Amino acid sequence: MRGDRRLFSGLDLSLAAGTYLQVTGPNGSGKTSLLRILCGLLAPAEGEIKWQGESIRSLAEDFFTSVTYLGHRHGVKDELSAIENLRISNALNGIVVTKDRAREVLARMGLAGRESLPARLLSEGQRRRVALGRLLTCNTKLWLLDEVLTSLDKSAVDLIRSLIEEHLASGGIAIVATHQDLAIAAGSSQRLELAT
Amino acid sequence: MNLYKYASPATFYPLAGKMIPWFAIPSAILFAVGMYVGFFVAPTDFQQGDAYRIIFIHVPAAWMGMFLYVLMAIYAGIGWAFNARLASMMASALAITGAMFTLLSLVTGALWGKPTWGTYWAWDARMTSTLILLFLYIGFISLQSAIDDTRRADRAGAVLALVGVINVPIIYFSVQWWNTLHQGASIRILGKPTIAAPMLAAMLIMLAACWFYSVAIVLIRLRCIILEREQNASRFAEVNV
């Protein structure tokens, strides 16, 4: 529901480990709302979300240890450098990332040499790469990625694909809202199309 | 689709329509009786003359203002905790009536103050607390009207109303405290009028009248809110005014 408007209903699906789910649909069809419902930011008007057989409402904070959500607002602080952004966002999730490890991650994200620049000096695509760097350190089972491919170049998209493939191979689940087909090779691939 | 949740405003709408006359008519009668007793039966006060007769509206209005705030917070809290939309709508409907009674008690208090204390506003503890209560109502109403999404408006209003309810006793106490420390600046009522039986009767009748009036007007407003919201959801085509 957005405002008093019904976006989707009668949605019933369960995903096994190693599944890639692509959520597509025209603008305004509720892709973002669905992802926000799945991560618990938004309460569904009806129905419930279960994680490993338990409702995420009753799991509360425990659920967040197994989920990483990246929204289309990337959640990178302009005033902090790429390294600080990465370290703090991980620390807040209870994961200690050393400076060396952060450098390593950023290098893999193609940001070598720019680690210490304040994020406001980075381009939109580079900031998104910083945000996506969390996928390498987060160690969570469920990834919810909302329109993360916007403003990323070809090499970055390839990088995301390989990240997701590694994730699926290790038994993770990735739910991605995007218009682009990622052509994921690993795991089992599903598609959910939302209509307006 | 949980039918119960959506059916309740829809089934309540005609029910509210049937209930309104049962409160509106007694309210009119009670007002008339209360006014008659207040103006013609109750004796003239030997200290304040006839000016005191404004208490027959002032005191019930002040009581209603306070009572409706608590009631509003309870409804808002229920609406938030149990996701009951009708209760949230009830809270929004109550807010305006409560604010109106609070304003009425301030205005009548000021009018009463002029002949008794010689000034319209004396920063008396009760008047000040009532003024702050009006601010709390205004905060609730402006917050709800600033939010377009009704669900968020209901819940945000509930948080504010509950925070307000926790604060009301603290505010009342602090104003009392402040007032006793600055007694020199304020003027006390010159001896409370001794309550004669007809005075008390008039006051209670007027209180009942205000109470019946509130129920009737809140139900009318609730019906408007139901129509407005359900129209947005275009789920209410068959209900006409």
Added chain:
Amino acid sequence: MLRWIVWRDLTLAWRRRADILSTVFFFIIVVSLFPLGIGPETELLRSIAPGVIWVAALLASMLSLNRLFANDHQDGTLEQLLLTPQPVFMVVLGKVLAHWIVSEIPLVLIAPLVGLQFDIPNDTLWILVLSLLIGTPVLSLIGSVGAALTLGLRGGGVLISILVLPLYIPALIFGAGAVEASIMGTTPAPHLYLLGASAIVSLIFSPWATAAALRISVE
């Protein structure tokens, strides 16, 4: 975890130090306006000083409240904070603590200087500082509820003052009362105890209410 949030917000505030200074200057300017509007009689100024300084502190902390969650909301970090595996009220507590250090402590420190403008006696200056030290956490805590409720609304700045200022009244009464009692030569202790009690009550209820409000506003 709390440590990280506080550290993060302090770092962010430090990188935007101009914001801190603007709150402090606002406080000083507002207080300085009163003698200009009222006249320079020392006796009168001394008697209104507690109220004036406390009201200016309320308004100054009001101004800084807008920044409490708005920036994080804009760049999406607030959502990330709500999704961390810790209770939301811990996040709130951390942010409020940082807000208090960044926006309120400077006011407490500058207050004696401002007090001199009003010819407040030296002993009373200490009471002024003490009352602000106990009272400003109340402002940050209650203010955070307003900031969370008005997150992302149009006209949020004015709205937040309508919501929060009436709730600040007990802190104002007890805080200014303590300073006034000290000027009058009576003991400020009861006022300060009551102010402390308000601080404890708001510490118990506010983070919880703010957490609920944040969840509602972020939806």
